[in-house]
Each structure stands twice: as C-alpha cells, then as structure tokens.
Amino acid sequence: MTDRVFRMVLWIALAAGTIGATAFQRATPPADMTARAMAAAETFLATLDSAQRAKANLAFNESTRTVWSNLPTGIAMQVGATERNGVKLGMLTPAQEKAALAMVASVLSRDGFQKAMQIVDADQLLETRSAPTRAPGAPIRFGRAEYYVSILGKPSTTDRWMIQFGGHHLAINVTLAGRQGVLTPTHTGAQPASYSVDGRTIRPLGGENDKAFALINALTAEQKKQAILGVAVQNLVLGPGTDGKTIAPEGARAATFTATQRTMLVDVIREWVAIIGDEAAAAKMKEVEDGLGDTYFAWAGATDNGKGAYFRIQGPAVFIEYAPQGNGPNNIDHIHTMYRDPTNDYAAKAATR
Amino acid sequence: MSKATVAALTIALLWPAGASAHRLDEYLQAARVSLERTSVLVELDLTPGAAVASAIVPLVDRDADGVISPAEIEAYGRSVLANLSVSLDGQAAALELTRIDAPSIAEMRDGMGTIRLRAAGRVDADSGTRTLVVENRHLPAASVYMINALLPDDRAIRVVSQVRDPQQSSARIEYQIGPGGIEEGAWLSIGALGLFALAAFRRQSMARPAAHATVEVH
Numbered sequence: 048m049t050d051r052v053f054r055m056v057l058w059i060a061l062a063a064g065t066i067g068a069t070a071f072q073r074a075t076p077p078a079d080m081t082a083r084a085m086a087a088a089e090t091f092l093a094t095l096d097s098a099q100r101a102k103a104n105l106a107f108n109e110s111t112r113t114v115w116s117n118l119p120t121g122i123a124m125q126v127g128a129t130e131r132n133g134v135k136l137g138m139l140t141p142a143q144e145k146a147a148l149a150m151v152a153s154v155l156s157r158d159g160f161q162k163a164m165q166i167v168d169a170d171q172l173l174e175t176r177s178a179p180t181r182a183p184g185a186p187i188r189f190g191r192a193e194y195y196v197s198i199l200g201k202p203s204t205t206d207r208w209m210i211q212f213g214g215h216h217l218a219i220n221v222t223l224a225g226r227q228g229v230l231t232p233t234h235t236g237a238q239p240a241s242y243s244v245d246g247r248t249i250r251p252l253g254g255e256n257d258k259a260f261a262l263i264n265a266l267t268a269e270q271k272k273q274a275i276l277g278v279a280v281q282n283l284v285l286g287p288g289t290d291g292k293t294i295a296p297e298g299a300r301a302a303t304f305t306a307t308q309r310t311m312l313v314d315v316i317r318e319w320v321a322i323i324g325d326e327a328a329a330a331k332m333k334e335v336e337d338g339l340g341d342t343y344f345a346w347a348g349a350t351d352n353g354k355g356a357y358f359r360i361q362g363p364a365v366f367i368e369y370a371p372q373g374n375g376p377n378n379i380d381h382i383h384t385m386y387r388d389p390t391n392d393y394a395a396k397a398a399t400r
Numbered sequence: 401m402s403k404a405t406v407a408a409l410t411i412a413l414l415w416p417a418g419a420s421a422h423r424l425d426e427y428l429q430a431a432r433v434s435l436e437r438t439s440v441l442v443e444l445d446l447t448p449g450a451a452v453a454s455a456i457v458p459l460v461d462r463d464a465d466g467v468i469s470p471a472e473i474e475a476y477g478r479s480v481l482a483n484l485s486v487s488l489d490g491q492a493a494a495l496e497l498t499r500i501d502a503p504s505i506a507e508m509r510d511g512m513g514t515i516r517l518r519a520a521g522r523v524d525a526d527s528g529t530r531t532l533v534v535e536n537r538h539l540p541a542a543s544v545y546m547i548n549a550l551l552p553d554d555r556a557i558r559v560v561s562q563v564r565d566p567q568q569s570s571a572r573i574e575y576q577i578g579p580g581g582i583e584e585g586a587w588l589s590i591g592a593l594g595l596f597a598l599a600a601f602r603r604q605s606m607a608r609p610a611a612h613a614t615v616e617v618h
Contacts, residue, residue, distance in 0.1 A: 123507060279567065
C-alpha cells in the first residue's frame with residue numbers, strides 16, 4: 048500500500064514538473080536578440096519592393112540554408128548554386144542597405160559586426176586592385192556591392208529562421224530559434240589580410256592569428272609534439288560544402304593544458320564564438336568551456352608569428368579551422384577560416400525538440 | 401607520349417625549384433576518407449590553381465572544345481583513380497568511381513573550379529585493429545595534397561591514429577572495429593517494425609482502408 052501511494056505521488060510530481068516546465072518555457076520571453084532581429088528583419092523587408100522581397104525572403108530548408116560559400120560571385124558554389132540567397136548590397140538604395148546592415152548588426156556583437164565589415168572592406172580593396180586587369184566579360188566580381196543579405200523563413204520569436212550575410216570570404220549564417228541564436232556554420236576569411244585605413248593597420252583576422260600563435264608558443268615541448276601535425280595543411284579540411292561531416296580529432300588534448308593554457312585556448316575560440324550577439328555568445332562559451340577537457344588543438348606550419356600556419360580546434364561542440372592560402376610574403380595575405388558545431392549547426396537541436 | 405605525360409612534364413618544367421607554396425601555382429587535391437565495416441569511401445576535391453590550370457584543362461577537356469563533357473570528366477576521374485591506391489592490412493582494395501562533378505573551364509582557369517570525385521572500395525574488415533593506407537600519386541610535380549579520415553558514422557569504429565608523409569600524399573590510418581552487435585540503425589529498424597506492426601494491428605481492428613507504402617531500393 049505504501050509503495051502504491053509512493054508511486055502515485057511520484058507520478059503526480061513528474062506530471063506537475065513537466066507541465067510546470069512547459070508553462071515556464073512558454074511564459075519565458077524570447078531572448079532580446081531574437082526580438083531585435085525580428086524587428087530589424089521586418090523593418091528591412093518593409094523597405095523593399097515586392098520583387099526584391101521575394102528574392103530577399105526565402106523558405107528555410109536544407110536546400111536554401113546550405114547556399115553559402117567562400118567564393119566570390121561569378122563562380123559556382125560548392126553546393127552547386129550559382130548565386131547566393133537574397134539581394135546584394137549593390138542593388139539596394141542607401142536606405143535599403145542601411146536597413147539590411149542594421150538587421151545583420153542586430154544578431155552580431157559590436158566587434159563581430161566590425162570584423163564582418165572589415166572583411167568586406169578588404170574585398171573592396173581586392174576589387175580595386177583586380178578590376179583594371181580583369182578580362183572584359185569575366186564573371187568574377189569582388190567588392191562591397193557583391194555581398195548578399197537574406198532572410199530564410201518567417202521572422203519569429205518562437206520558430207526557427209535565419210539571417211545570412213555573405214560574399215567573398217564571408218558567410219555569416221545566424222539561425223534563430225526562440226531563445227537560441229546559433230552562428231554555425233560560419234566562414235570568415237580575408238584578402239588582403241592586412242591593410243591600412245587613414246594610417247591605421249586593419250587585420251580582420253589578426254586576433255585569431257595572434258592568439259593562436261601565443262598559445263602554440265605557450266605549450267611545453269611535449270605538448271607541442273602532440274599539437275604539431277608535421278604535415279603541410281594547404282586549406283580548410285571541412286570548408287564550405289562539407290556540412291554534416293566531422294573528422295577524427297588530432298593534436299594536443301586540452302585536458303593536459305595548464306589553467307593558463309586553457310584560458311589562452313578559450314580566448315582563441317572566443318574570436319569566432321563572439322561574432323554573434325553577446326547573449327548567444329555567452330551561452331555558447333559556457334558550452335565550449337564545459338567540453339574544454341575533450342577539446343583538441345592541432346597545428347601545422349611555422350610557430351613564429353608573421354609566417355603562415357594552419358591550426359584547428361576541435362571539441363564536443365566546436366570545430367574551428369584557420370588556413371592561410373599561400374599568397375603574399377610569408378603566405379599570410381590570404382586567410383580562410385571555418386567555424387562549425389558538430390552538434391548544432393543551423394540550430395539543429397531546436398529542430399529535434 | 402600521352403597528353404597526361406606532356407602536361408605533367410610541362411608543369412614540372414614550369415615549376416620553380418624551391419619556390420614557396422603559392423595557391424595559384426598548385427593543384428590542390430584534398431581527400432576525405434570514410435571508414436565503414438565493408439567499404440571505404442573516398443571524397444577527392446581537385447582544385448587547380450590559376451597558374452597550373454592551363455596544364456590541367458587539356459587533361460580533362462580532351463577534344464579542346466572548351467566544354468567538359470560527361471564522358472571527358474568520367475575518363476579523367478578514372479585516370480585520377482589509377483593514381484590513387486587504397487589498401488587494408490596490406491591487401492589492395494579496388495576503388496570504383498561512383499560520382500564526379502566538373503566545374504566550368506572558366507572557373508578552372510580562374511583557379512576557383514573544383515572537380516569533385518567520389519569513389520568506393522569494398523573491404524572485408526573484421527573486428528580488431530586495422531590499418532588503411534591511402535596513397536595519391538596524381539600529378540605530383542604540381543600538386544599539394546590533403547588526406548583526412550572522417551569520423552565514422554558507425555560508433556563501433558574508432559580512428560586511432562593518422563600518420564601522413566610531410567606532403568600528405570599518403571596516409572596510414574589505424575582504426576579499431578568493435579565487435580559487431582545490433583547497431584543503432586538496426587535498433588531503429590526494429591522500432592520501425594514495431595510501429596508498423598502496431599499500425600497494422602490498429603488498422604485491422606478499425607477496418608479502415610490501407611494507405612500505400614512506398615519503398616525505395618538503392
């Protein structure tokens with residue numbers, strides 16, 4: 048009898064808990080970022096005419112969300128599409144462009160948005176340098192006008208939808224799902240990787256580079272032996288077009304790192320994670336730190352900062368690659384990077400809930 | 401002398417000895433290897449840099465009409481596979497071309513066109529530690545290589561180590577296969593069968609007309 052009563056109480060408690068949790072989830076307001084993004088998306092869409100709106104706002108599905116690339120316009124992307132989703136900045140009025148970039152900024156941190164625009168500025172320089180020697184009719188184009196912005200799905204504070212902003216060396220893919228904001232998969236790159244504006248040197252991916260070099264040089268000889276692969280790695284292993292794939296981890300395991308080395312590793316990872324808005328970045332960094340002991344750091348190339356080197360960080364919920372492409376003095380003037388989450392690209396977890 | 405040999409020699413002659421690595425001057429060949437119990441799958445992405453594309457294009461566009469036909473890209477894929485070897489525990493495994501995609505010639509000449517080749521080989525790998533050796537000898541004078549093992553879908557298979565030569569033209573992948581049991585997929589199948597049986601039972605008991613089932617066989 049006592050056992051029966053105990054079971055009844057247990058079932059009632061479980062049911063009450065489930066109902067309570069569900070009610071709490073429904074009552075909890077969406078994260079500020081999602082609300083801001085939704086408002087900014089609606090504002091942007093309102094600036095467009097119907098034809099532009101049809102191009103800018105597409106369905107959110109596997110066929111559309113995977114259309115992004117490191118490549119410039121005029122080249123078929125890795126997934127086969129010949130044009131990015133959305134409308135390109137060069138076809139927008141100043142007011143429309145302002146609204147488009149405000150929408151992009153709504154899901155990024157201040158530093159993340161600045162990094163994205165520095166990559167765009169680098170590409171504008173590339174366009175200025177390459178245009179005079181380009182063959183007439185050549186389809187490849189670089190420059191600010193060739194960056195596309197799109198909204199996949201209906202902007203919402205509860206359902207999954209996405210904002211994409213991309214062009215040569217940039218694919219910002221932010222998926223929003225209620226309280227969740229997910230930046231993966233995202234590609235950043237730069238060519239030139241260093242340039243001057245008003246006498247100031249701009250290195251869009253300088254933080255990533257310098258912090259990683261500091262980390263490799265902070266490792267002990269034994270740790271370096273584990274981390275350095277001893278081979279030349281010429282490009283991203285899991286670049287655009289390889290969604291859903293994961294490679295076997297290699298390198299030094301962070302479980303062997305000192306507290307200082309772990310902090311340095313976290314700082315490198317933050318360079319990618321903190322591109323997204325602060326609330327989403329903080330949640331993601333906690334997840335990264337929870338899995339830090341099982342995270343690997345691999346290196347290929349020189350260990351003197353100023354020379355080209357490839358590195359990779361791979362943990363339970365993070366996959367990062369940084370790959371110089373072999374251009375310029377010391378092979379450092381053309382960089383590709385990739386940021387993935389093997390468990391939650393495109394907010395996959397939200398889809399299975 | 402075959403066109404392939406002429407092109408390889410041309411590349412070798414144009415290739416400055418000791419030149420620093422430069423993407424434009426290289427033929428990047430990146431392989432990803434999937435390990436399964438009874439097969440090995442190889443994905444090979446081939447991207448000629450702009451400066452070597454003029455030597456690679458004639459190997460693909462054999463009739464030089466400016467268009468890569470399906471027959472031409474398939475023939476090129478087979479010539480690449482002839483230079484790609486896979487062996488398991490010392491036993492060679494023949495690779496079959498399963499798919500190949502060609503970029504446009506213009507994209508190749510710009511150094512941004514990638515040929516995507518997919519191949520599969522049958523292996524008979526029992527439980528235990530296995531060693532797979534992958535070697536790519538396609539156009540070594542102009543090429544840089546990458547070889548990486550993908551994380552196996554089968555959780556009973558675990559990659560233990562990957563040892564490559566400095567150029568990554570060959571890799572020795574050691575992996576362990578756990579004892580065969582009922583895999584996740586099998587459990588899902590059992591679950592699906594159970595649901596099917598339940599649905600059939602309900603349908604029978606409710607005397608409703610049956611829906612048509614669609615079965616795809618690959």
